[in-house]
Amino acid sequence: MTPLTRSARALLAAPVAAMLSWAPGPAGAEVESTDPIKLTLHDWTGQLITTTMMGEVLKKAGYTVDYVQADYIAQFAGLKTGDLHVAMEIWETTGRDAMDEATATGDVENLGETGMQAIEEWWYPIYMKEQCPGLPNWEALLDEACAEAFSTAETAPYGRYLGGPVTWGGYDDERVAALELPFEVVHAGTDAALFAELESAYQRQAPIILWVYAPHWAPAKYQGEWVEFPPYSAECYADPAASINPDEAYDCGKPRGPIWKVAWAGVKDKWPGAYAAIKAFTIDNDAMGKMVTEVDLNGRTVEDVVTDWMAENEGVWSGWIK
């Protein structure tokens, strides 16, 4: 469908000519169906890169590909009906519920891990170590002077922890209670707001402790560290008796989990070759982190970065489409 290609193009800032030359690769490549496979694009760079990589690889195999902008969670409505076909990044940490709900209907299929691991945890800029020398150990945050260093007029004498949007879950309110941290949790409404505050504080070298996730450009742009909480375990979340506080659950860090690929259940029958290629797709955090940095901090286009990767890793992706 044309507008979707369009939007993808606008997004990737590719000139018209480049777009037109993107016609399917090897002439005569036989594919099961030339109907376009619709991959969803969201609004964070890492996802744009993974999706573009997958799309370009599928094109090399002779498939027709369309990029569609869609909301991260709302896209499941489209994946169920077959309006959309492939979503390249569903994070264990934020998308699990929606994904489970969708796969339970049988209309959506989980195509396995992307190879990237999502990290989500409390994070602080490195200069805060001067005021809380005990960091990154979480016990340093128990210290009143340390907590006060993170406080604002509204939260004093408690420290102010800037959590993610309420929809991300994460159990930070529960964690603060269970570990008896002298902190107040303030929720940002979007991740744009989250990183706007970080940018602001970092410019002033002011205190801040907040929810950061990776792969993302923030840990690459700003120097800082993750807080080391007691390690996550399923029991810690489920059973109050486990981990440090015997009376409360969530007295540990957040889980780190895979980022999944999902697809409309019909992909398997309609484009079996593409289905296999999507299943085979993997990339690790480091490679992705580098590409995200190239785009967000060095100002290159997603398309350029992906083209470079394709040129350098032909052995990798050609294996996916065999």
Add this chain to the structure above:
Amino acid sequence: MSLWLVGQPFAEWAFKVPRAWRMPLQRWIGDAMDWLVQDASFGLFTFTELTRFIAAVIDVPYRIALSLLSTGWLEGQGSAAVQQLPPLSWLAVIGLAALLGLHAGGWRLAALAGGCLLFILLFGQWDNAMVTSASIAIAVPLGVAGGLLLGLAAYRWPMFEKILTPILDLMQTVPVFAYLVPILFLFGFGPTAAVVATIIYALPPMTRVAIVALKGVSDEIRDLGRMVGCSRRQMTWRVMVPSAMPGLMVGVNQVIMLSLNMVIIASMIGAGGLGFEVLAALRRLDIGTGIEAGLAIVALAIVLDRLSQAVADKQRTHEQVGQTSLIARHPYILTALALIGVTSLLGIGVEALRSFPESLQLSTGSFWADVVRWINVNFFDQLEAFKDLLLLNILIPIKRLLLDLPWAGVVGLLALAGWSLGGARLALTVGGLALLIALTGQWEKAMITVYLCGLSVVFACLIGIPIGIVAAENERVWGPVRVVIDTLQTLPSFVYLMPAVMLFRVGDFTALIAVVAYAVAPAIRYTVLGLRQVDPELIEAGRMIGCTPLQLLTKIKLKLAWPEIMLGINQTIMLALSMLVITALVGTRDLGQEVYIALTKADTGRGLVAGLAVACIAMIADRLITAAARRGLERRRGGHGPRR
């Protein structure tokens, strides 16, 4: 009141709605939606098939517009598509806009239209702007036509108007996020769903204005139509609609403005274009690009609005001139065709005409980011102190007070206010709506909403009405003020929300700033409108009896302009409520956040219930203010009588 506070230990139910009383409205709506999407059927086809069919119908003109403006005519699908015919080149589009401006409004308008589009081109937003234009080009005519037809129907059958009014209220006040998910289910993913959402949001003012304008057509014109023996159809299209044209154009203006307001939200469900550019830029904190794309939306709004107004004006004057106008129009059409032909031919040879060379594009680069950074580094402490002052002394105490009020008491007070302003019916309406909020379990969030919006409206009025008074007196002030408020209303609030977060952190204060910035516009606009309509003879009379300028203002002008100012306050409240969803993005805990959460969890029932609660608040405020304004008017009319 104090009775309620003392009564807390005895009447716990009055403070917290008992669980058993709550209506499971959320589940009902959710189930109804499931039924609609999966099972509802008209026998031959299902409801979903119907909506999908509508989507397919809308898709046809959309595709044509998109091909014309952006992609060109393509053969094949997706990445395999091959361009058969190129789209209009930027030169042709700018030329056509300028030509239309010249035709309808002379050189000044031509320069304005051309200049705005050139701005978009130079800042490298052309491709995005054309994608946005394509969806606007479909949404606006459909919104205008649909709104007009509904307005005509409501005008003809009073019964229909009675049913329609509350539906229009809902369409305007239920936050878009609340019905985004059902729309995706029904209309599928992509630009068409975005167009449908845009139409739902932008159509109500057209219908409202159409009803008022049609009712305003003078009896003489109507009688004339009847005397010359017009059929019903002729009466409608040849007499009523042309006579109501000035009013209808206000509706068209509102449809354009609201459609462009939706650009950001529409991009979240696949419309792409400028909205997506703004969103993506701010996610990587690229403030400069965000502002550039935001201003491109403003420029687009100005072009569309001014051109449509001028064309409508022109048509009206033409009708008086008569038939010669048809011939006079030909040179323009010929020039336009020539322009398209020449640029298309040139486009084959000259790459720069097909896509504007990147080397010629301008960018503010890191300028805006540097400005924000400079303010942030140098003035953060002062800003923080000011913010804390307001927050600790005004915002937080009011929030606590509102949250502590017993719901039963508030419902009672509202009903009482309704009684004293408009009698039993109003009391019943207002009290009933408030009760509905309480019984659906939204009371606490509703109170936070009232606190945030209420304070914003107070601030917006405190800022806006004085500015309006000054601007009404002084034409030199009004010019720039108008530009500023037009910009504030069309610039996506997301653009200034992120710098606000950087300077004021996440929280209520930042939300307050965003709401005030958006809602101050009607407070200014309607104050100016009201003051300017005051009869000059009355002012002269006031001067004769020796009023000082201050007395003139307070005793005569403001009193006479009161109905318009009240309408302005009403609109301020509506806009403040419509900003709720945006403020949810900076972490407020009100109904807007509830709607937003429901959207991200794709929970239709939850979103619509919270959305309905917002609509209830809006309707309570609207009904009470309308009643108060009417009473003020009656009292004033009484003042002219012989009694005094």
